[in-house]
Amino acid sequence: MRFEAIGLDGAWLVHPERMQDSRGYFVRTFCVNEFREHGLETGFPQHSVSSSSNKGTVRGMHFQRDPHGEVKLVRCLTGAIWDVIIDIRPESPTFRQSRGFELSGENGLQLYIPKGFAHGFQTLHDDTRVNYMISEFHVPGAADGIRYNEPAFDVKWPLRVTMIAEKDLSWPDFKA
Numbered sequence: 001m002r003f004e005a006i007g008l009d010g011a012w013l014v015h016p017e018r019m020q021d022s023r024g025y026f027v028r029t030f031c032v033n034e035f036r037e038h039g040l041e042t043g044f045p046q047h048s049v050s051s052s053s054n055k056g057t058v059r060g061m062h063f064q065r066d067p068h069g070e071v072k073l074v075r076c077l078t079g080a081i082w083d084v085i086i087d088i089r090p091e092s093p094t095f096r097q098s099r100g101f102e103l104s105g106e107n108g109l110q111l112y113i114p115k116g117f118a119h120g121f122q123t124l125h126d127d128t129r130v131n132y133m134i135s136e137f138h139v140p141g142a143a144d145g146i147r148y149n150e151p152a153f154d155v156k157w158p159l160r161v162t163m164i165a166e167k168d169l170s171w172p173d174f175k176a
């Protein structure tokens with residue numbers, strides 16, 4: 001794996017290093033030693049997958065309220081997403097800054113998202129599945145969010161939104 005700092009404090013893009021042969025490829029997607037060498041979280045007690053049928057679906061922006069913040073390692077298993085993170089840590093040098101990346105089954109890129117970031121994505125293909133490795137056990141009551149079109153941030157989405165949960169349209173205005 002190759003680790004690329006992406007300019008938002010503590011967030012990384014993890015590039016796959018595929019071992020190709022005539023059958024296809026083999027790729028390591030996680031390693032405690034390699035993550036520890038980069039000072040990254042190595043404990044992910046819960047792994048989850050979301051599946052979205054329709055291109056243009058938006059999930060997010062989500063985060064867990066303190067003290068239940070989560071580190072997430074996100075990758076796209078099939079299809080493709082525009083994956084967006086927003087630094088919502090008031091003390092961070094990159095507070096309020098956001099970045100977006102195309103993650104796909106094809107490119108195998110992973111996004112390492114520290115605690116204190118809001119995360120969301122829009123699917124770029126039908127039948128897109130996204131894998132999460134999560135550093136904390138899920139606490140439903142700590143779930144919080146930001147509207148995908150919150151005026152406090154300059155997040156650009158590639159497609160018209162085709163599906164979005166009612167709760168994701170109803171998050172309150174962002175207050176630092």
Ligand SMILES: Cc1cn([C@H]2C[C@H](O)[C@@H](COP(=O)(O)OP(=O)(O)O[C@H]3O[C@H](C)C(=O)[C@H](O)[C@H]3O)O2)c(=O)[nH]c1=O
Nearest residue numbers: 048050059060061062063072119120121132134138165
């Ligand atoms: C996140 C999560 C959810 N759930 C349950 C709660 C709901 O009954 C159901 C769907 O949850 P939710 O509507 O939050 O799923 P998404 O809209 O895909 O949200 C996720 O996608 C955005 C982009 C994220 O970054 C978060 O990881 C996560 O919030 O799964 C669990 O049981 N465990 C979990 O860790």
